[in-house]
Every structure is written in C-alpha cells, then in structure tokens.
Amino acid sequence: MAEAxxxxxxxxxxxxxxxxxxxxxxxxxxxKIYDVTEDPAIVPAISPQTILLSITATNxxxxxGNYQIVLPFSLTSRNRKLKLVWEYTVSSTALS
Numbered sequence: 001m002a003e004a005x006x007x008x009x010x011x012x013x014x015x016x017x018x019x020x021x022x023x024x025x026x027x028x029x030x031x032k033i034y035d036v037t038e039d040p041a042i043v044p045a046i047s048p049q050t051i052l053l054s055i056t057a058t059n060x061x062x063x064x065g066n067y068q069i070v071l072p073f074s075l076t077s078r079n080r081k082l083k084l085v086w087e088y089t090v091s092s093t094a095l096s
Contacts, residue, residue, distance in 0.1 A: 002084075004076050013068045014057070018090045022065030029057040029088035031069050037080040048083070057086070 004010035015022055016029070033055070036048040046052075052075065060066035067086075075082065087096040 004071055004082070006076055006079055007073065008071075008076050009073055010071045010076060011068055012071060012084065013060070013066065014086055016065040016067065016086075016088065016090065022063065023090055024059065024064050025067075025088040025090055026092065027089065028059065029067055029086050031055045031057055032085045032087065033071075033075065034083040034085070035080055036083045039080070052082075 002010070002012045004012075012031075014029070016025055017023065031054070032051050033053045034048055034050065035046045035052055037046070038048065039045075053072070055069045057067040057069050060068055069084075071082075085096055087094070089095065
C-alpha cells in the first residue's frame with residue numbers, strides 16, 4: 001500500500017511479475033484511479049466506481065518490471081483514500 005501526503009505530487013511505483021520473475025509489459029501499463037473515501041462531507045458524493053483519472057505508467061529502466069506514476073496535486077489536495085488499478089498485458093495476456 002502506498003502512502004501519499006496531502007498537497008504533494010507523490011510517486012507510486014509498481015513491480016510487475018510473471019511466472020515468478022520480474023518482466024516488462026507488452027506496452028505501458030495504464031493506472032485507473034478511484035476515490036473510495038466515501039466522505040459524507042463531499043457534496044455531491046463521489047462514487048467509488050467513478051474513475052477520477054487514468055494515467056499511463058512510465059517504465060523505469062533500472063531493471064525489468066519497474067513502473068511508476070506521479071499522482072498530481074489535484075488528487076492530493078485533500079485527505080482521501082484512493083484505489084489504483086494497474087492494467088497491463090504480459091505475453092498477450094491482459095491483467096490487472
């Protein structure tokens with residue numbers, strides 16, 4: 001679980017494994033971000049099924065399978081709980 005601070009542009013990294021070994025994906029992973037806070041103070045309420053943002057991850061060339069995204073300030077402007085869903089393909093198999 002990643003921790004992001006309010007009013008920060010936080011880097012989130014993910015390492016992808018396939019058959020027990022780190023691998024690069026067929027193409028850059030997409031990360032869909034949802035707000036699952038369910039804060040009653042926010043009007044109108046944000047549905048936990050609503051995608052706030054979709055970001056294409058960057059491959060870190062340090063070694064196989066390392067990817068990162070940077071959460072923009074717009075998502076960290078207040079205290080909230082975010083759900084990040086990484087979607088990618090490895091050997092033509094779609095995974096998330």
